[in-house]
Amino acid sequence: MQRDLVQLAQQVMGPGAADGAFDLGLGDAVLLRRSVPSAIEGTLYRPLICLILQGAKDVASGAVAVHCPAGHAIIVSHDLPVLSRITRASTA
Numbered sequence: 001m002q003r004d005l006v007q008l009a010q011q012v013m014g015p016g017a018a019d020g021a022f023d024l025g026l027g028d029a030v031l032l033r034r035s036v037p038s039a040i041e042g043t044l045y046r047p048l049i050c051l052i053l054q055g056a057k058d059v060a061s062g063a064v065a066v067h068c069p070a071g072h073a074i075i076v077s078h079d080l081p082v083l084s085r086i087t088r089a090s091t092a
Contacts, residue, residue, distance in 0.1 A: 038086040045082050050074040056088040 022031045034055075050057075056069040061082045068074055069088075 034086045034089050035091045036086075036089050038089075040083050040085045042081070042083050045074075045076045045080045047078060048074070048076050050076075054090045055086060057084060058087050059084040 017033065019033050019035055022033070023029075024031055050068075051073050052068045052070050054070050056067065057074075058065065058067050059074060059082050060066075061080055066074075067087070
């Protein structure tokens, strides 16, 4: 399984990789990839851990807004409506 995850990461993050959601085969775990900044999107975060591996993301819920650069994480313990956008993206 370790080798499968390494291969998936190489496919998802490698040259010519497409943007989108990729099933990791670990329950509901997915890897999301964006190579360009995004518009503001509304969504419902269910309990999750979001690891910002590259680039940066802004997330807001109610009066609280946070900027999350690479190396940071978002942890949500309950259903939470948010507005978010990718502010810095990478093709690598």
